[in-house]
Amino acid sequence: MAVISVGYARIRRGLLDHMPRITPIELKVYLILHLVCDWSHGTYTGTISDLAEITGHCPGVVGRALASLSTETGERQAYIDYTPAVNQWTPASVRIRNY
Numbered sequence: 001m002a003v004i005s006v007g008y009a010r011i012r013r014g015l016l017d018h019m020p021r022i023t024p025i026e027l028k029v030y031l032i033l034h035l036v037c038d039w040s041h042g043t044y045t046g047t048i049s050d051l052a053e054i055t056g057h058c059p060g061v062v063g064r065a066l067a068s069l070s071t072e073t074g075e076r077q078a079y080i081d082y083t084p085a086v087n088q089w090t091p092a093s094v095r096i097r098n099y
Helices: 015-021 024-036 048-055 059-069
Strands: 043-046 080-083 092-096
Touching (some): 024 059
């Protein structure tokens, strides 16, 4: 996967309010999604293995972070809409909410 290394990504400052409710790995995955998503819709369609390579974590850790980011709990909202892939080599679909 080619990582775009020019330009900038717009991240909302409101993310600071969510720091106590998000783990470091979830934050890392979320920020990387902002950097590699399709800017016209805020969507990422790619493999978990590609995201794992970028983050430096194994695909299982990245998959759990995506699942956690897509789950609403009593203390936080879901940050993404995530449709898991059949395995780590087939594309998953991720849409960033409030993009």
